Amino acid sequence: MAEQDGTQAYRRIYTLNLGPQHPSTHGVLRILLDLDGEYIVKADPIIGYGHRGHEKMGENRQYKQFLPNASRLDYLSGMLFNHGFVLAVEKLVGIEVPERAKYIRVIASELNRISSHLLWFGTYVMDLGGFTPFLYAFDDREQILDILDSVSGSRLTYSYCRFGGVTRDIDSKFIDMTRAFLKRMETRWADYDDLVTKNIIFIHRTRDVGIIDAELARQYGVTGPNLRACGVAFDVRRIEPYEVYDRLDFEVPTGSKGDALDRYNVRFNEMQQSCRIIDQALDQLPGGDFLTKKVPQKLGPPKGEVYSAFESARGLSAFYLVSDGSPGPYRCHIRVPSFGNLNVLNEVLPGTLVADAISILGSIDVVIPEIDR
Amino acid sequence: MSYFKEIFYGGLSLIEGMAVTVRRLFRPLVTVQYPRKKIPLSSAYRGHIELKVFEDTGTHKCIVCLNCEKTCPSGVIAVQGVKLKEKGPKTATNYVIDFSKCSLCGLCVEICPTQTLQYSKEYELVGETQSDCVIDLLARLAKQAEAREAAEKKTQGLAA
Amino acid sequence: MSEGLFGSEWFRLILGLLIVLGFSQLNALFLVWLERKVAGHIQLRPGPMEVGPHGILQTIMDGIKLVGKELILPLKADRKLFFLAPVLVFMPVLVGFLVLPFGPSMIIRDMNLGVLLVFAFSTFTVLAILAGGWASNNKYALLGAIRSVAQNVAYEIPLLLAVMSVVLMVNSLSFSEIVRSQKSIWFIFLQPVAGLIYLISATAETNRAPFDIPEAESELVAGFHTEYSGMGFGLFFLAEYTNMFIVCAVATSLFFGGWNGPFGISLGIPGVFWFLFKTYILIFVIMWVRWTFPRVRFDQLMNFSWKVMIPLSLANLVVTAIVVKLI
Numbered sequence: 001m002a003e004q005d006g007t008q009a010y011r012r013i014y015t016l017n018l019g020p021q022h023p024s025t026h027g028v029l030r031i032l033l034d035l036d037g038e039y040i041v042k043a044d045p046i047i048g049y050g051h052r053g054h055e056k057m058g059e060n061r062q063y064k065q066f067l068p069n070a071s072r073l074d075y076l077s078g079m080l081f082n083h084g085f086v087l088a089v090e091k092l093v094g095i096e097v098p099e100r101a102k103y104i105r106v107i108a109s110e111l112n113r114i115s116s117h118l119l120w121f122g123t124y125v126m127d128l129g130g131f132t133p134f135l136y137a138f139d140d141r142e143q144i145l146d147i148l149d150s151v152s153g154s155r156l157t158y159s160y161c162r163f164g165g166v167t168r169d170i171d172s173k174f175i176d177m178t179r180a181f182l183k184r185m186e187t188r189w190a191d192y193d194d195l196v197t198k199n200i201i202f203i204h205r206t207r208d209v210g211i212i213d214a215e216l217a218r219q220y221g222v223t224g225p226n227l228r229a230c231g232v233a234f235d236v237r238r239i240e241p242y243e244v245y246d247r248l249d250f251e252v253p254t255g256s257k258g259d260a261l262d263r264y265n266v267r268f269n270e271m272q273q274s275c276r277i278i279d280q281a282l283d284q285l286p287g288g289d290f291l292t293k294k295v296p297q298k299l300g301p302p303k304g305e306v307y308s309a310f311e312s313a314r315g316l317s318a319f320y321l322v323s324d325g326s327p328g329p330y331r332c333h334i335r336v337p338s339f340g341n342l343n344v345l346n347e348v349l350p351g352t353l354v355a356d357a358i359s360i361l362g363s364i365d366v367v368i369p370e371i372d373r
Numbered sequence: 374m375s376y377f378k379e380i381f382y383g384g385l386s387l388i389e390g391m392a393v394t395v396r397r398l399f400r401p402l403v404t405v406q407y408p409r410k411k412i413p414l415s416s417a418y419r420g421h422i423e424l425k426v427f428e429d430t431g432t433h434k435c436i437v438c439l440n441c442e443k444t445c446p447s448g449v450i451a452v453q454g455v456k457l458k459e460k461g462p463k464t465a466t467n468y469v470i471d472f473s474k475c476s477l478c479g480l481c482v483e484i485c486p487t488q489t490l491q492y493s494k495e496y497e498l499v500g501e502t503q504s505d506c507v508i509d510l511l512a513r514l515a516k517q518a519e520a521r522e523a524a525e526k527k528t529q530g531l532a533a
Numbered sequence: 534m535s536e537g538l539f540g541s542e543w544f545r546l547i548l549g550l551l552i553v554l555g556f557s558q559l560n561a562l563f564l565v566w567l568e569r570k571v572a573g574h575i576q577l578r579p580g581p582m583e584v585g586p587h588g589i590l591q592t593i594m595d596g597i598k599l600v601g602k603e604l605i606l607p608l609k610a611d612r613k614l615f616f617l618a619p620v621l622v623f624m625p626v627l628v629g630f631l632v633l634p635f636g637p638s639m640i641i642r643d644m645n646l647g648v649l650l651v652f653a654f655s656t657f658t659v660l661a662i663l664a665g666g667w668a669s670n671n672k673y674a675l676l677g678a679i680r681s682v683a684q685n686v687a688y689e690i691p692l693l694l695a696v697m698s699v700v701l702m703v704n705s706l707s708f709s710e711i712v713r714s715q716k717s718i719w720f721i722f723l724q725p726v727a728g729l730i731y732l733i734s735a736t737a738e739t740n741r742a743p744f745d746i747p748e749a750e751s752e753l754v755a756g757f758h759t760e761y762s763g764m765g766f767g768l769f770f771l772a773e774y775t776n777m778f779i780v781c782a783v784a785t786s787l788f789f790g791g792w793n794g795p796f797g798i799s800l801g802i803p804g805v806f807w808f809l810f811k812t813y814i815l816i817f818v819i820m821w822v823r824w825t826f827p828r829v830r831f832d833q834l835m836n837f838s839w840k841v842m843i844p845l846s847l848a849n850l851v852v853t854a855i856v857v858k859l860i
Contacts, residue, residue, distance in 0.1 A: 064444075064480060065445075065446035068446060068477075068478035072476075125827060129742065129827040131572075131576070131824060132394060132575055132824050135576040135578070136576075136577070139403050139577055142403075149417070150416070150417060151417060152417065153415070153418050153419035153479075153492065154419055157476070157477075159477070159479055167483070168417060194386075194389045194390055195390045195394070195825070196390075198390075199386050199390050199826065199827070200382070200386045201387070201743055201826050201829055204829075204833055205827060353830070353832070355830045355831060380841060390826065391825050394575050394821060394824060394825045395575075395821060397575055397576075397577060398571075398575050400577070402574070402577055402579055403577045403578070404577070404578040406579070
């Protein structure tokens with residue numbers, strides 16, 4: 001397809017499919033690119049390849065039977081979603097949660113957030129061509145997976161939270177392992193800094209690449225570290241605190257320019273802040289029950305609806321449950337952050353090089369199965 | 374001037390990165406050659422469910438209340454049983470799970486009124502057809518009992 | 534000097550060629566294994582361990598596997614060029630072995646234009662890559678090949694300018710002459726900038742990371758050897774490692790003293806061991822660099838060459854010329 005513009009030159013635009021089989025581990029994403037030489041003229045993300053029908057399954061199951069589904073929505077933040085769903089149902093039914101259980105859930109969620117960011121870090125640098133930080137990040141992530149395995153029995157899809165608490169109590173082994181992990185990570189930040197953050201090649205590949213300004217982010221519904229990198233300090237844990245986040249002291253890191261380097265730095269700082277949260281939560285951990293005993297097996301929630309938001313690793317996620325009094329939801333909708341985050345590519349990619357497209361896509365940190373549910 | 378500064382500091386950052394990598398070269402390895410060495414599982418590990426043997430009865434305590442079958446979100450469990458005495462509980466005669474559909478949520482283990490279900494520690498499961506994933510828990514229980522008797526006989530034989 | 538059979542020129546030549554063939558194959562085998570082990574240990578894992586003790590036989594088994602694979606010819610691909618390209622990429626590299634100074638009297642042909650010969654023949658690889666990319670009849674392979682040509686041409690210039698600085702100092706293009714004049718002090722101490730530029734350009738010439746956009750694991754597809762399967766791919770792969778050896782051997786001879794020991798003290802060890810030892814250390818450094826850094830974007834790569842490397846190497850050459858004239 002040849003186009004003529006005013007200066008009598010013609011450009012040939014050809015279509016390239018950044019296909020569903022992608023070398024980077026984001027899931028099954030397809031971006032239809034219109035290229036003019038090396039520059040992208042139009043970008044169109046196409047989703048739907050990973051639809052599994054979670055929302056329909058939600059309608060046909062009781063509340064507690066949806067628990068395994070929640071972890072599998074965004075499998076990298078399985079604990080965060082598990083936690084979020086349980087919060088939504090507790091809000092709907094009105095269940096009280098013992099203090100110890102709240103602290104345990106917060107610790108497990110923050111560990112999951114660190115492991116999700118570590119995985120993002122590894123795969124992002126691998127997309128850019130450096131293969132080694134991926135393995136270093138996974139080595140650290142193994143420690144987290146071992147910690148969560150020791151208490152929940154599972155490494156990726158935890159069904160650890162229940163309505164009113166958690167399934168198992170944490171013991172001293174868990175606390176020791178977590179403290180050892182926090183101590184180990186303190187030495188790791190400097191290593192990652194030397195290896196990646198200060199590396200001139202990495203900086204050249206991420207600085208001023210894929211700039212999203214705050215107004216564009218607001219229009220597309222971008223949340224999470226992408227929004228914070230644009231300078232907007234929006235974090236659900238600060239704006240609408242749930243569980244015990246109002247008692248814990250942590251900063252919300254923000255960037256200024258909204259380029260890929262800022263997003264990288266925001267996520268890196270978030271990992272360090274999560275370590276701070278876990279440290280404080282372990283210090284403040286009270287005794288008591290880990291599961292409230294007054295929850296009936298067949299929940300009979302009142303008629304109504306609830307929209308419960310929480311901060312997952314990728315941004316603002318929420319469960320919207322509509323109840324008509326039956327043991328299962330009438331409608332179960334999940335708000336996922338990756339949907340807005342991905343669609344901003346429509347505006348950001350045109351004008352960039354193809355090589356930059358990979359860098360931008362990696363820095364936005366999408367998980368496609370979360371979008372397709 | 375900033376041209377030269379960027380070259381110099383950029384080169385320095387590359388050297389620092391290389392120092393990190395070469396340091397790791399001399400640290401111990403973190404992987405394990407799997408079939409030759411195995412990693413011990415955590416005590417809370419969730420494998421597929423199995424029936425627990427109780428000390429007082431010497432066998433399981435399943436009363437075929439069908440709570441597990443009804444609460445499973447994926448339709449994994451199939452239980453059948455008969456009443457042995459007229460005014461007693463039922464006993465299971467057939468307890469089969471289809472592990473290809475199980476999502477290891479643990480709802481069945483929690484809801485069992487007699488606590489007769491527990492997680493096994495099986496992770497080296499391999500099968501070639503779909504029917505290989507169907508596990509008969511009563512047969513498994515019998516096999517475990519045989520293995521225990523054989524081990525006891527062996528220790529008795531060694532002691533005698 | 535034909536003193537019987539063993540002194541005859543022909544005998545020396547044929548023996549030398551056989552040794553070169555054997556050595557290059559063994560070297561490629563060893564380097565593939567070394568790369569995987571180095572990569573593994575940097576990444577906290579052991580690398581190949583199963584085949585042979587510590588995976589020594591892994592490369593041979595991989596070679597046997599590659600030979601056994603079907604040679605796929607894509608539809609509408611240029612048949613002659615497609616099968617010629619891997620051969621073209623391997624052969625000129627072997628020619629480079631003819632003039633390398635392995636030891637004080639261990640050069641197969643001590644030409645007085647040795648340096649010129651090595652670099653003239655190493656440029657053939659560019660042609661072979663372009664042939665391979667063009668003959669594949671694949672949009673993306675051609676894109677990879679074009680990028681590779683641009684990269685090779687851009688980095689050839691600072692490479693040769695750095696070498697010219699050394700040649701100006703010695704006043705000769707013969708390898709043995711250059712190595713002999715490094716008896717007292719290695720040229721890396723006299724010409725550090727040229728040495729660094731040479732090593733960086735050599736990494737770019739052999740398409741190794743961080744300049745490995747044309748070869749495997751590119752953003753979209755696998756570069757110019759996408760369509761090659763079996764031994765065609767194997768030949769590209771082996772040629773890359775042999776090329777790496779040649780480039781490091783030339784660096785050793787030009788900058789690190791060749792077969793001289795440190796400060797001329799040989800410690801009783803024959804020169805050939807010093808030569809190989811230094812070459813393999815340089816190869817290890819190149820591998821180390823590969824596994825540490827991310828890839829440079831293509832336009833940044835070209836910018837780096839034209840705006841940083843070439844001015845620096847030109848300045849270096851001018852300074853060398855002035856100093857040589859004054860001394």
